[in-house]
Amino acid sequence: MSKHPAGGYLAAGGYLAAGGYLAAGGYHPAGQKELHSDWAIIAQDQLAEECRKTESLSQLEELRVRTLGKKGQLTALLRRLGDLPSEQRRDAGARLNHLKQSLEAILAARAEVLEEAAISRRLLAERVDVTLPGFQVRVGHRHPLCRTLEGIEDIFLSLGFDIVEGPEVEWDSNNFEALNMPAEHPARDMWDTYYITERMLLRTHTSPVQIRTMKTRKPPIRVIAPGITYRHEAIDATHMDIFYQVEGLVVDRGISFANLKGVLSLFVAEAFGPERITKFVPSYFPFTEPSAEMMVSCGLCGGEGCSGCGHSGWLEIMGCGQVHPQVLRNCGIDPEDFTGFAFGMGVERIAMLRFNIPEIRLFLENDSQFLKQFP
Amino acid sequence: MKIPYSWLEEINGRLPSPGELADLLLSAGLEVEETLPLACPFSKVVTARIIAMETIPGDLHNLLVRVEAGSLGNFQVVSGAPNLAVGLVAPLALPGSILPGLVIERRTFNGLESEGMLCSRAELGLEKELLPLGEEGVAVLPEESPLGADLGGLLTLPDTLFTIKVTANRPDWNSVLGIAREIAVFTGEPLRPLLEFHGREDPTPASTLVAVEVEDPLLCLRYLATVICDTRIQPSPLWMAGRLWKSGMRPISNVVDATNYVMLEVGQPLHAFDLDQVTERRIVVRRARPEETLVTLDGANRTLAGSVLLIADPQKPLGIAGVMGGLNSEMTSATRNLVLESAFFQNASIRRTSRLLGLKTEASERFVRGVSHHSVEEGSRRATAMLSTLAGGRVPAGRVDCGQPPPPKRLRLRPERTNQVLATDLSREEIYTSLDRLGFSPTGATVFEVESPPWRQDLHEEVDLIEDIARLIGYDRVPRRMPAGPLRRGQEPPWRRKWPEWRSFLLGQGLTEVVTAPLVPPEWNTFTFLKVDQPLASTIDARGQALADRPSMVLRNPISPERSALRLSLLPSLLQVVATNQHRGHPLFGCVELGKAYRWRGEEELPDEPRLLALAVAVRTEADWQGGIREMSFFRLKGWLETLFNEELRFQTIPYEHALHPGRSAALFHKDRLVGVFGEVGPALGKRFALKEGVLLAEIAIESFLAQAMPLFQSFSRFPAADRDIALVVSTDTPYSQWEQVIREAGGPLLEEVAFFDRYQGENIPPGTISLAFSLRFRNSERTLAEAEINRAMVSIECSLADLGAVLRSR
Numbered sequence A: 001m002s003k004h005p006a007g008g009y010l011a012a013g014g015y016l017a018a019g020g021y022l023a024a025g026g027y028h029p030a031g032q033k034e035l036h037s038d039w040a041i042i043a044q045d046q047l048a049e050e051c052r053k054t055e056s057l058s059q060l061e062e063l064r065v066r067t068l069g070k071k072g073q074l075t076a077l078l079r080r081l082g083d084l085p086s087e088q089r090r091d092a093g094a095r096l097n098h099l100k101q102s103l104e105a106i107l108a109a110r111a112e113v114l115e116e117a118a119i120s121r122r123l124l125a126e127r128v129d130v131t132l133p134g135f136q137v138r139v140g141h142r143h144p145l146c147r148t149l150e151g152i153e154d155i156f157l158s159l160g161f162d163i164v165e166g167p168e169v170e171w172d173s174n175n176f177e178a179l180n181m182p183a184e185h186p187a188r189d190m191w192d193t194y195y196i197t198e199r200m201l202l203r204t205h206t207s208p209v210q211i212r213t214m215k216t217r218k219p220p221i222r223v224i225a226p227g228i229t230y231r232h233e234a235i236d237a238t239h240m241d242i243f244y245q246v247e248g249l250v251v252d253r254g255i256s257f258a259n260l261k262g263v264l265s266l267f268v269a270e271a272f273g274p275e276r277i278t279k280f281v282p283s284y285f286p287f288t289e290p291s292a293e294m295m296v297s298c299g300l301c302g303g304e305g306c307s308g309c310g311h312s313g314w315l316e317i318m319g320c321g322q323v324h325p326q327v328l329r330n331c332g333i334d335p336e337d338f339t340g341f342a343f344g345m346g347v348e349r350i351a352m353l354r355f356n357i358p359e360i361r362l363f364l365e366n367d368s369q370f371l372k373q374f375p
Numbered sequence B: 001m002k003i004p005y006s007w008l009e010e011i012n013g014r015l016p017s018p019g020e021l022a023d024l025l026l027s028a029g030l031e032v033e034e035t036l037p038l039a040c041p042f043s044k045v046v047t048a049r050i051i052a053m054e055t056i057p058g059d060l061h062n063l064l065v066r067v068e069a070g071s072l073g074n075f076q077v078v079s080g081a082p083n084l085a086v087g088l089v090a091p092l093a094l095p096g097s098i099l100p101g102l103v104i105e106r107r108t109f110n111g112l113e114s115e116g117m118l119c120s121r122a123e124l125g126l127e128k129e130l131l132p133l134g135e136e137g138v139a140v141l142p143e144e145s146p147l148g149a150d151l152g153g154l155l156t157l158p159d160t161l162f163t164i165k166v167t168a169n170r171p172d173w174n175s176v177l178g179i180a181r182e183i184a185v186f187t188g189e190p191l192r193p194l195l196e197f198h199g200r201e202d203p204t205p206a207s208t209l210v211a212v213e214v215e216d217p218l219l220c221l222r223y224l225a226t227v228i229c230d231t232r233i234q235p236s237p238l239w240m241a242g243r244l245w246k247s248g249m250r251p252i253s254n255v256v257d258a259t260n261y262v263m264l265e266v267g268q269p270l271h272a273f274d275l276d277q278v279t280e281r282r283i284v285v286r287r288a289r290p291e292e293t294l295v296t297l298d299g300a301n302r303t304l305a306g307s308v309l310l311i312a313d314p315q316k317p318l319g320i321a322g323v324m325g326g327l328n329s330e331m332t333s334a335t336r337n338l339v340l341e342s343a344f345f346q347n348a349s350i351r352r353t354s355r356l357l358g359l360k361t362e363a364s365e366r367f368v369r370g371v372s373h374h375s376v377e378e379g380s381r382r383a384t385a386m387l388s389t390l391a392g393g394r395v396p397a398g399r400v401d402c403g404q405p406p407p408p409k410r411l412r413l414r415p416e417r418t419n420q421v422l423a424t425d426l427s428r429e430e431i432y433t434s435l436d437r438l439g440f441s442p443t444g445a446t447v448f449e450v451e452s453p454p455w456r457q458d459l460h461e462e463v464d465l466i467e468d469i470a471r472l473i474g475y476d477r478v479p480r481r482m483p484a485g486p487l488r489r490g491q492e493p494p495w496r497r498k499w500p501e502w503r504s505f506l507l508g509q510g511l512t513e514v515v516t517a518p519l520v521p522p523e524w525n526t527f528t529f530l531k532v533d534q535p536l537a538s539t540i541d542a543r544g545q546a547l548a549d550r551p552s553m554v555l556r557n558p559i560s561p562e563r564s565a566l567r568l569s570l571l572p573s574l575l576q577v578v579a580t581n582q583h584r585g586h587p588l589f590g591c592v593e594l595g596k597a598y599r600w601r602g603e604e605e606l607p608d609e610p611r612l613l614a615l616a617v618a619v620r621t622e623a624d625w626q627g628g629i630r631e632m633s634f635f636r637l638k639g640w641l642e643t644l645f646n647e648e649l650r651f652q653t654i655p656y657e658h659a660l661h662p663g664r665s666a667a668l669f670h671k672d673r674l675v676g677v678f679g680e681v682g683p684a685l686g687k688r689f690a691l692k693e694g695v696l697l698a699e700i701a702i703e704s705f706l707a708q709a710m711p712l713f714q715s716f717s718r719f720p721a722a723d724r725d726i727a728l729v730v731s732t733d734t735p736y737s738q739w740e741q742v743i744r745e746a747g748g749p750l751l752e753e754v755a756f757f758d759r760y761q762g763e764n765i766p767p768g769t770i771s772l773a774f775s776l777r778f779r780n781s782e783r784t785l786a787e788a789e790i791n792r793a794m795v796s797i798e799c800s801l802a803d804l805g806a807v808l809r810s811r
Ligand SMILES: [Zn+2]
Pocket: A298, A299, A300, A301, A302, A303, A304, A305, A306, A307, A308, A309, A310, A311, A313, A314
């Protein structure tokens, strides 16, 4: 295809050159021949044909300039309108303008087609292999223990429990004595203890925070006390000398054993799912009475019994009980007026059950292969 | 404790199946940790006595043995065992008997018929403790064993063994009788009488044979002594050996076994010793004298302290009361006369002694938990009779008894209080029935008066009775109810609200949250990190030297040196995490922990436990596959810290020796308080943890950054800003911060932002100098900036910079 398609239909092969109604066969100079409307149609067809042959917007622009530009052929014709007698000029002008509009429309339509084609070509060129890997974003992981602990805390926060804290290095008096275990009390052997001095120790449970709370706050009390606790204990797959606990304490008028069962059952439903049921069996802690061990139906076997739950269908989750009257008295609270309940759970144990983690040692080891499993 | 099902069955009579019994015990508060079926490894094995033996012609190895097996008749067997002797009682496997890996049949040896097999212990598949005699050949059974009796039956096999966890408040449950009693409370079936023994009585009063003197009646509340004369030490009968073995005790001899058996049965530790070794046959219960020594039964020579209670005679100590006897009065095969001690020692005293000597025994553990006057009397009575029966001794009449049991404890129980505490609606009748079944003998019209059974030492106040009623009716009877109270969300400490924000930022940068142990090797506390969260003056002295650390806290009783000190900083713990992961070949990019450090404040005050945010991150440059570079460096970490704590933070060179890289570390100040430290690990520390790549560390006390200010709107200018760049060449000796400050001060109110964008050293820059380039943004809050305004500000900046020796490079 030539660069100047057909040399311009208006100029050479066009209806104007051949039988052009203005130039040759028209009224000028002989001027008698009728201006034939077919010419306009031929001109349009020819332009359309030229348009189709253009392959780029620049070629189309050239065509537009040759036809409708300042020096274009149709423009030249329009200029020559003035040469016509006035009675013919109006009619010829109207025809030519009509023709011009038609030609513009043809050019615009082609321009649109070509533009779309150009965009398509660019997009094709810009195409990427979507299977190439994205740039890796390095995102860290939350520790499963923190995740579990915060989950537990959030449940109790939503139930109106305040979070309170106590020191990890405690006085013997708060860790044992005030909890109804005077010196050499046999129950002290339930907690093997790390000592700093004769009177100072690493708390063996979060229960001393109960004492601190009852001595500083007046009932109604509704608190949990999360934190690290320590036991002088040999380390193995299920025992650690350092572990996290969440203590809970409610003291108010009319608090009953039924309230303990109600709150802790609700906690289990929130933490493990509503399908898990709870069972309370008698137990012993010097600072609660009646004391209980709360059990939750095994999630692996649904209570049928499996190796995960020692074939009992139940998992021990926490110790709990009604606050012992002597503990209330030790904190200056009259047990005839106020009653309460308390509970304490091991966070590692709950995390192990939740995430099916087989070894307690994994938590403090912080192996990246372990941590990255918990987003 | 371990209890065979068959023993309970003997006392309780009909029992539910082992599985159901375990459930019953659980609901009573006795957790069954294990239910172990004990199989009988053999069948059709009976006791038989050898009555004759003859050699077999042509067979040098075997003998033809004739045995009698009671009502089963006599048998002849061919046996090659080396210990065969007429009169010996041995297990005989009859034809059809199945032993582990062996079926016994009638066989013919050299034309002689053998009607079974005399078995060794190993062939029977039994533990050595159960049949200790005759290891070299056929098992030797006690002479008194009934003949023709089924050996499995004598050992009560098969059986089921419970391992029961007994809570510290119920020492009475540490016995078969105690558990049986509890089962009876729950089943309502009465107990059967215990197997009674009747010894040979001797009219001689025991008090003429032994005298007891208790010097310290507070530590020894009761001392009962009985005497058994002319005893014969020999193996225990099979049924008793079987029970002891199942209960986890090694059968030794009739005398030792009898005391152990009664201890298991009624819970009372008993001590039998050689009466003839007691000088003047006078027993003195007294405290040890300073530096007094005693060789105990385990062979250890122990130096005793004044708090230790002793069993002694007028000349020497004979044993440590409630813990372990002395070697000097041990019973031997020569012992003829023995004294049996059944005592009630104060539990606190025994606990103290046991901890002091580092010696825990079955007896000491039981005394620590507590015995009762009831168990003292029952133990003495039953063990004395049993000893006399089994060891063939005579029992002199009566006993020597020091100490008086107190009257039974009386308690009150209000039915309405019971229903309040349990949120139940138990009727008076039901409460009465419960108290009665529990053995409390209730009386009274409105309030129940009850009497503590003699074996219960744990009842002190009303709530103890309420718990027992709850146990008996079952905790399932208590409903589930939410407590009344205002509806609101709980409150949390400020750090807990803030921490998740900081953590998500750091996790987004690629750090992983870790939790490390606060117990560390003491060496870690010697690394000189800045002790953050201190007023400056308390950590650095006038010469810029770090003050000596306060002593770090060390445990008195660590389980290992690696976990013996409370940490002063989290940084060594984090380095250990980084190092461990590096050495395992899957390095962490970085880790962060929010944890505590512990600082000693003396014996009279609990230590300080500041909460610190610590992080460790590898110095690393990484490229993506298109060539983009991501770099972790000192300044990236600094950027994180500035982003996290975008308050008035001041970074300052650390002026003294430090575990971090001296040229790449800084102290962090907030309002003249040293709040943090950060920088690259120094070479010594890197070597200590064998780090394979550079590590950046930071530790910040978060307390100062917890104030939660509510942001308030401030108006801002909508007029356009204008940017100008400025580059200056300055001496490398002046810190960057000085130049930025000069620009800010000279720029006046129109200078809105100073952005540092280039630092260049090298070509075209004289040595010892450096080029710094800034982009300055000007804006007028009231109108569009005029060119002249900007120029004036720029001139002012340039002049100030030039005054301080900066050379302007370009505009
Ligand atoms: Zn299960």
